[in-house]
Amino acid sequence: MVPVTLAALVLLLAVLGAGLRGPWTADPPGAGLPEAGTPPPVTVTESETALLPEEVPTPTDPPLAGIPAWASDTVLALAIAALLGLVALGAWWLWRRRRTLRTDALRAEAAGTVSALEAGEDEEVPDLSPALRRAAAALGAGAAPAxxxxxxxxxxxxxxxxxxxxxSAADTPTEFTTRLLHRTAADPDAVARLRDVYRAARFGSRAPTDDDVAAAAAALERIESTWEGR
Structure with a gap:
């Protein structure tokens, strides 16, 4: 019972003391300290200012050196010149290539023509008698001169x-016939006259006459009498 009585007595004293003290308040941390605010300005005299270290400027990075305008223009001009040079070189190469191919083709054609002519010189001359008779019949048939x-x-x-x-592949029928007649003993002047009268009659602007027919007949007669070497 004694402990209970002591506890009750202590509790009673505490209640009485609280009533005599007034309401309970708790001061927050930092209570009683001066409020924080703007510190008062510090006054520095001229003598004190002289003792202060001079303000050191903040170092800055040096500006980067840019490419001059004339340098960029020069590079652009060189690039354009190089491109034009490549284009010109390609055009020159194509021109040389085409010229070489054309020259080779002409040489091959010329070689083929020479081979054909050389081979033709060794061939037997065909019999021209039937052809000459048909030609004479055409001239004497009474048809129009042309x-x-x-x-x-x-x-x-x-x-x-x-x-x-x-x-030869380049021979026209007229050229081939003329060359074949020249391989015989036919009078070359008569061959040329007959060929020229034929060309004038077929391709000329003037209509042939009976005189042209007579000239062709005379040339044909001369060819017929000489082609076999008589």
Missing amino acids: DAIVGAWVALEETAAASGAAR
């Missing part, structure tokens, strides 16, 4: 084409 002259020469061209003689 038809008579063209028919006479075409008879010779047909015989030349059927002869199997070597022929």
